[in-house]
Amino acid sequence: MLVAVTTLIARSMGPQIAGPDALHPVQVSWARFFFGASILLPLAAIRRVDLFRDTHWRLHIGRNLSGMCGVIGMFAAAGLMPLADSTAISFLSxxxxxxxxxxxxxxxxxxxRWLAAAIAFTGAMVLTRPGSDAFQPAALIAFTAAAFLGSEMIFIKALSGRERPMKILAINNGMAATIITLLVIPFWKMPTGQQWVLMVVLGATMITAQSLFLRGIAIAEANLAAPFFYTTLIFAALYGWLLFGEVPGVFTIAGAALIVSGALLLTWRENLARQAARKALAKTG
Structure with missing residues (x-):
């Protein structure tokens, strides 16, 4: 639900809703990281998390660059196409x-797992319908964002076995906030009072969503936690309908269902692989 709220906020500050007062996706992404870091870095200090000892900086830099590109693309797509569509494509990551x-x-x-990829890719083709009049160029932005978010997952996977979750989150948001503060300068536009509030809420909501999801993964098996993450699509469709009058069509529903099915199949197979690896390790130990 909270992840869907972040795309809703990004859309509300995009050109289709805000018109001439619209903020550039880079500026919206700046808010996500800057205000997120403003929350996480003090928390890390209170918990005495050492951000510099035994830190794998190359992995963090790779994670930040891919993550920032993914977030900017995700927010740009959310401002240009229906929420349900952009959210469904993001599940390809x-x-x-x-x-x-x-x-x-x-x-x-x-x-x-290749079958899962084929199912999800088919869903993406059904949803976007390339070559038809219904194709939205913004879908290319959403696909690119999903690819960057997928590459971010590779770096997160490498970091997760080496560093604590709080440390990873704090460094991610602190480093990204620093980099994107420099990048946002040519795109900066003075926000309205309402937009300042929305930007603060965006940062706080994203950090809360990340923390809750990591906590859920920590206390539950991945195959139990993952389906709840995909309820993001339900909330995105609901918000799009209630606030913007976006009623998902047959192609959106069918395509999204295939994408989520493929992603869930992938999660299930990866969980089985982890269980088999743990059993093999237990036997050898």
Whole structure:
């Protein structure tokens, strides 16, 4: 629900809703990271999290660059196309992560996971309908954002076994806030009072959503937690309908269903692989 709220806020500050008062996606993304860092860095200090000891800076830099590009693209797409459509395309990020892991990490992927990728890709084609009059160029932005978010997952996976979640979150938001503060200068436009409030809420909401999801993953198996993440699509469609009159069509519903089905199949197979690895380790130990 909270993740859907962030795309809703981004859309409300985009050109289709705000008109001449619209903020550039880079500025909206700045708010997400700057106000997120304003919350996380003091919390990390209170908890005495050492951000500089045994820190894998190359992984953090890779994670930040890919994550920032993904967030900027996600917010740009949310401002240009229906919420349900942009949210559904963002769910392709785990599939992009799988393909990137095969290419760069030389991971072995079995037929079930390739089937999951094929199902999700088919869903994306149904939803966007390239080559038809219904195709939205903004979908290309959403696809690119999903690819960047997928690459971010590769870096997160590498960091998760090496550093604490609070440290990863704090460095991510602090580093991203620093970089994007420099990038936002040519795009800066003085926000209205309402937009300042929305930007603060955006940062706080995203941090809360990240923290709750990480907590859920920590106390539940991935195959139980993942379906709840995909309820984001339901809330995005609901918000789009209630606030913007966007009624999802047959192609949106069918395409989104295929994308989510493929992503859930991938999650299920990866969870089985983790369980098998744990059992093998227990036998050898």
């Amino acid at each position: 785990p599939l992009f992560a799988m393909v990137l892991a095969v290419i760069f990490l030389k991971e072995t992927v079995g037929p079930w």
